[in-house]
Amino acid sequence: MPVGRWHLLPGTLCTAEVFSGFLDHLRVPVACRIPWEISQPSVDDYRQKFIQEIRSGDVVCGFSLGAIVAAHHADTLPADCPLILFGINPLPDAPTRKPDRESLRNDVTQYGGRAALANRLRDGKNAMSDDVIERILVMAEQSENLIDAQTQLALTRPGAMDALSQSQAHIIAISGRMDQQADPTHAVKIANSVLRGQFAVLPDVGHYMLLENAQVCANAVASAFEATFSPEKHRS
Structure with missing residues (x-):
């Protein structure tokens, strides 16, 4: 399990509290949780913040609109900075x-x-x-x-697949099978389009999966981390 800081990007009309139960299950110390605010009207407004504030070994975790913002800047992340995307639609907003x-x-x-x-x-x-x-x-x-600002950002985002495909970071995309706001197939598309990607489509939960079943979300991320960061994975 990565031990760095966790940057938390919540969705529309959400706060970083949406991640709390999930992080509790993963036993991420409160001192390592860095809440972000989705308060700017363009994805470009966040680029300098990503470059300046995220360092090697950190984890970036986004939900819904926050995941969209994070995905647009995936190409700025260090290779050892995992990116976790919950309930994401990486495409431009449909008219x-x-x-x-x-x-x-x-x-x-x-x-x-x-x-x-x-x-x-x-x-x-x-x-x-x-x-x-x-x-x-x-x-x-x-x-x-x-x-x-959140409405303007959602309506004007250009689509994040280019930034995702250029990223060196390990990317984990997680969707709820019952999600009516972000098609679960987006998680599969992302994982298949990036250099190092994994996906999970969780049964019996929808868009607010982090609140509906925080334990299942934590289990999915823990399994992805175990497959990627376990000592056996790197044993020669």
């Missing part, structure tokens, strides 16, 4: 997503993050527990001031 994204932004601006997400999460299309939904709504309240 058909624009009305939904703008509707969410408008509702957050008018009613607040909790109210804007509450009905969307309880519309009967997902099987998340009330506890998981409440944790999402709390994060939405805490990050609602970022919705304008």
